[in-house]
Amino acid sequence: LGEGERDAVADGVRWRSREEPGRGDAVVYVHGLLSSSASWKRVLGPASAGHPAIAVDLPGFGFSDRPWPYDYTAGAQALHLWQYLEARGVGRVVLVGNSLGERWLSSRRRRGPRT
Numbered sequence: 001l002g003e004g005e006r007d008a009v010a011d012g013v014r015w016r017s018r019e020e021p022g023r024g025d026a027v028v029y030v031h032g033l034l035s036s037s038a039s040w041k042r043v044l045g046p047a048s049a050g051h052p053a054i055a056v057d058l059p060g061f062g063f064s065d066r067p068w069p070y071d072y073t074a075g076a077q078a079l080h081l082w083q084y085l086e087a088r089g090v091g092r093v094v095l096v097g098n099s100l101g102e103r104w105l106s107s108r109r110r111r112g113p114r115t
Contacts, residue, residue, distance in 0.1 A: 004044075005063075010087035011080070013070075016063035020045040020053040025092040029055040030081065032099025036062025039098060051094070056084065 001007065006017050018037045027048040029040040037055035044053045057064040058077055085093065 008084065008088050010084040013059050013067055013080070014065045015059065015084050016057040018044060018055045020048060022048055022050050022052040024051045025094060026052040026054055026090050027094045027096060028081075028085070028090075029053065030058065030095065030097040031055070031061065032097075034061075035099070038062065047096075054090070056081065 001016075002018075004018050004020060006019055008015050008017070016037065018041060029037070029044065031037060031039045036057045040047075040055035044055055047053070059070060059080060060066050060072055
């Protein structure tokens, strides 16, 4: 693993993340389609304004596992993200998505977090 990178397992799937330390609620960054957490590497610390920053590789992308069969739909990816955050013990978060990453987040946000 590179500097600031971490692996964690949620629901049997290994996730890779890039992280910066901080205080308060975490800022979670979600990449777009055919991308990875690397798209956030240069802005991760500065954009989080001193808060903990977590940029994830969603399952099927970057260095996270590529399980099959697996539900890769927008709603399911958002649910998987909540499961990952819960497995890590991450509480309140600010979500930031780019491109399709925002679509994945908004599909879950309409239903409410963790439901």
